[in-house]
Amino acid sequence: MITKPKGCKDIYGREAKIWKYIDTVVDSVMEKYNYNYIRTPIFESTELFHRGVGDTSDIVTKETYDFKDRGERNITLRPEGTAGVVRSYIENKMYGELNPVKLYYNGTMYRYERPQSGRERELTQFGMEVLGSDDPLIDSEVISVAVNIYKMLGLKGIKVNINTLGDTESRNNYRKALIDYFTPHIDSFCEDCKERLNKNPLRILDCKVDKDNEILKNAPTTIDYLNDDSKKRFDKVKEYLDLLQIEYIVNPNIVRGLDYYSHTVFEIEADIEGFGSNNVIGAGGRYNGLCEILDGPATPGVGFASGISRLAMALELEEVNIPIKEDIDLFLLYVSEDEKKYAAYLSQELRMAGYVVDTEYTNRSLKAQFKQADRLNAKYIAVLNSDDLNNNEIKIKNNITKEEEIISLDAIIYYLDEKLIDDIDEHSCDCDGECDCHCNHDEEI
RNA sequence: GCGUCAUUGGUGAAGUGGUUAACACGCUAGUUUGUGGCACUAGUAUGCAAGAGUUCGAUCCUCUUAUGACGCCCCA
Numbered sequence: 001m002i003t004k005p006k007g008c009k010d011i012y013g014r015e016a017k018i019w020k021y022i023d024t025v026v027d028s029v030m031e032k033y034n035y036n037y038i039r040t041p042i043f044e045s046t047e048l049f050h051r052g053v054g055d056t057s058d059i060v061t062k063e064t065y066d067f068k069d070r071g072e073r074n075i076t077l078r079p080e081g082t083a084g085v086v087r088s089y090i091e092n093k094m095y096g097e098l099n100p101v102k103l104y105y106n107g108t109m110y111r112y113e114r115p116q117s118g119r120e121r122e123l124t125q126f127g128m129e130v131l132g133s134d135d136p137l138i139d140s141e142v143i144s145v146a147v148n149i150y151k152m153l154g155l156k157g158i159k160v161n162i163n164t165l166g167d168t169e170s171r172n173n174y175r176k177a178l179i180d181y182f183t184p185h186i187d188s189f190c191e192d193c194k195e196r197l198n199k200n201p202l203r204i205l206d207c208k209v210d211k212d213n214e215i216l217k218n219a220p221t222t223i224d225y226l227n228d229d230s231k232k233r234f235d236k237v238k239e240y241l242d243l244l245q246i247e248y249i250v251n252p253n254i255v256r257g258l259d260y261y262s263h264t265v266f267e268i269e270a271d272i273e274g275f276g277s278n279n280v281i282g283a284g285g286r287y288n289g290l291c292e293i294l295d296g297p298a299t300p301g302v303g304f305a306s307g308i309s310r311l312a313m314a315l316e317l318e319e320v321n322i323p324i325k326e327d328i329d330l331f332l333l334y335v336s337e338d339e340k341k342y343a344a345y346l347s348q349e350l351r352m353a354g355y356v357v358d359t360e361y362t363n364r365s366l367k368a369q370f371k372q373a374d375r376l377n378a379k380y381i382a383v384l385n386s387d388d389l390n391n392n393e394i395k396i397k398n399n400i401t402k403e404e405e406i407i408s409l410d411a412i413i414y415y416l417d418e419k420l421i422d423d424i425d426e427h428s429c430d431c432d433g434e435c436d437c438h439c440n441h442d443e444e445i
Numbered sequence: 446g447c448g449u450c451a452u453u454g455g456u457g458a459a460g461u462g463g464u465u466a467a468c469a470c471g472c473u474a475g476u477u478u479g480u481g482g483c484a485c486u487a488g489u490a491u492g493c494a495a496g497a498g499u500u501c502g503a504u505c506c507u508c509u510u511a512u513g514a515c516g517c518c519c520c521a
Contacts, residue, residue, distance in 0.1 A: 001494095004512095006513090052521080058446085058520085080521040109521090111521085114447090115512095115513080117514080192517080195518090283520095333479095333481095365474080366481070367480085367482085368481085371481065374481080
């Protein structure tokens, strides 16, 4: 048997519907904030990611899907969305357009990782990038978009952690201060932290092993090393977040691994039982240095990304009421070939008129067809009977109340119209629109 | 790259070094004569992830590989 590659997943059935629902919410919120959808290639020149990420971490050396194509070009499957979007911004000279450029994407990413909770080799992320503005309001807006998407989805227990790394100067000073601070005490830390000391000292701050180490608790924080401009900037971000009524926690241990990050960084957690060791559902930050690294004009940027798979998991764990259509309007049953032909004709007519109609395709017994109709949650069923059809009539049955009526074939659309509109009025998610379930009470998705 | 545990049918799974791999759900068909969902009956793994080894004999023991779940490193 041929199986899917390691760390990949087939999304189908109910799960696929949840994914699609998340996509619709993402689209609608992004559109309201006037972000434009962008699709960039799933693979890019290897150099794009190598340059963007630098060679300090394991990312480039062991965690990307790299290959040579038949033309000997070095290709990498995109491991994240930002680099491709920024490349596109530069290559298409979007900096000459109305700025800032506000973009969002939604697509698959590829990381050569060992699969575990919330980690797959093929993952789907949506994200957003704003290029061409250094205004702290944009930082706040990006965070608020993220939070509002989660709220619209119906997630509760959303926690925003923010921090600032300051500008390059502040960041470098801080890094140096951290090394100076930890070096005399490094023996009391775990082996991994000893490794991190010179490679990536910021990572010591969120070490899982040493999280209770007293020395760690008294470590210098980024905020102590901010220069005045950076400090003011961070205050502004917080001020705007307050204004937007986004709750947040300043968490000095939030860091980003890569050098191009500066100023605002944030992670959004969802407090959900059974979510594994890592409950971060989205993260982002400002990357004012990236555009230049990629040979573009110096352009400030800020972005955010979130994995769909974990969001879907979160929605299921929280038992969020998701408006998923799980029924059909009408199921047509038949026995003879003539009736089958009429079923084919009628189902097409009704589908074009806007109804969700299904019928029998495997020539099963009538009994089996009734079962099938039930499994599909058909609201109405109709057994096509040649005698009725010859009289220009059809027997249609409400599959919930079991009421049966014989109506004229010509009237079937009017009949369904009337009946199904009634049903829609009655539709509710048991909360009468008063709770925060965010389900759509007026239309079905 | 490292570690722990796992892998039996469409599904949930029981089970044992020795001829027919339990039970349940599901599915298909029949009893039912063109109005079902109940009930009853029948059918539904030539095989216990793959390969190699130990053994008279292995689904069960050993090794290797693959995949999965979870964790470490890393985390864009």
